[in-house]
Amino acid sequence: GRLQSFIFMPVFGLNQGVLPILGFNYGAKNKKRLMEAYKKGFIFAFSIMAAGLIVFQLFPHEILGAFNAQGNQDMFDIGVPALRAVSWCFLPASYGIMTSSVFQGTGHGFLSLWSSMIRQLIGILPIAYILGKLFGLNAVWWAFPLAEILGAFAGAQESGEPQKLRMPYFMDITRMSQPDMSLSGPRTLRIMQKRKSPTGPTLR
Numbered sequence: 001g002r003l004q005s006f007i008f009m010p011v012f013g014l015n016q017g018v019l020p021i022l023g024f025n026y027g028a029k030n031k032k033r034l035m036e037a038y039k040k041g042f043i044f045a046f047s048i049m050a051a052g053l054i055v056f057q058l059f060p061h062e063i064l065g066a067f068n069a070q071g072n073q074d075m076f077d078i079g080v081p082a083l084r085a086v087s088w089c090f091l092p093a094s095y096g097i098m099t100s101s102v103f104q105g106t107g108h109g110f111l112s113l114w115s116s117m118i119r120q121l122i123g124i125l126p127i128a129y130i131l132g133k134l135f136g137l138n139a140v141w142w143a144f145p146l147a148e149i150l151g152a153f154a155g156a157q158e159s160g161e162p163q164k165l166r167m168p169y170f171m172d173i174t175r176m177s178q179p180d181m182s183l184s185g186p187r188t189l190r191i192m193q194k195r196k197s198p199t200g201p202t203l204r
Contacts, residue, residue, distance in 0.1 A: 003083065007052030007090060011045045015101045022105030034106075042098045044108030049090035056087030078137070085141035092148035093119070099155040101119060 025034040035074035056063070060083040064076060096119050096120040127150075128143035 003056075004086065007056075008093070010048050011094060011097055014041060014045055014048075015097055017041075017153065018098070019101050019105050022102055026106045038098065038102050041101070042094065045094040045098050049094040052170065053087045053090045055091075056083050060084055081138045082141045084145045085138070088145035089148040090141075092145065092152040096148060096151045096155055097150075103155075115151055115155045118154045119147055122202035123150040 018037055021037045022034055025031075025037065053191065060080045061076060064079045067075075096115060100112040100115050103109065103115065106173050123148035127146050128140050131139040131143055
């Protein structure tokens, strides 16, 4: 778990950086920039996770060797298959994390909570139990990528079109239109007039 955190921490930091951008553009009803921020965030997250996957697949002995000063072979026998299996969860996790950030940034916190619970609790525990009973200890580690895939699928279904795994143009985001950002026009003039009009008694 702690080895995974070295890969997940940059993605969680990216998530926290993208979240206010998503919320701002959602409030401004700017669908184009909202989805642009989401897609770029997902690309960066996927790249980080892909780099972590490559490292875990190619150098599991070296990673575990940093924590195995006494050269315990049992640690390598269990740890190397575990690292290689668990690291496959990185790629679907990038989608799940960034999609959850879209849910949070657009005011759909329950969808974000539900997606995270599937990835980290509801999905992983029964899958790990079944794999352990049927195939033994080494198969338990595959519960991590399978739970992440299940969470990604759930996030795609929550996005509003169950038949397609697609970017989340969901709910009222699909009805958002490009806002009028011009500084002229009757609506802008009315807003400026309201701001100039007194809102309370004048002190003399």
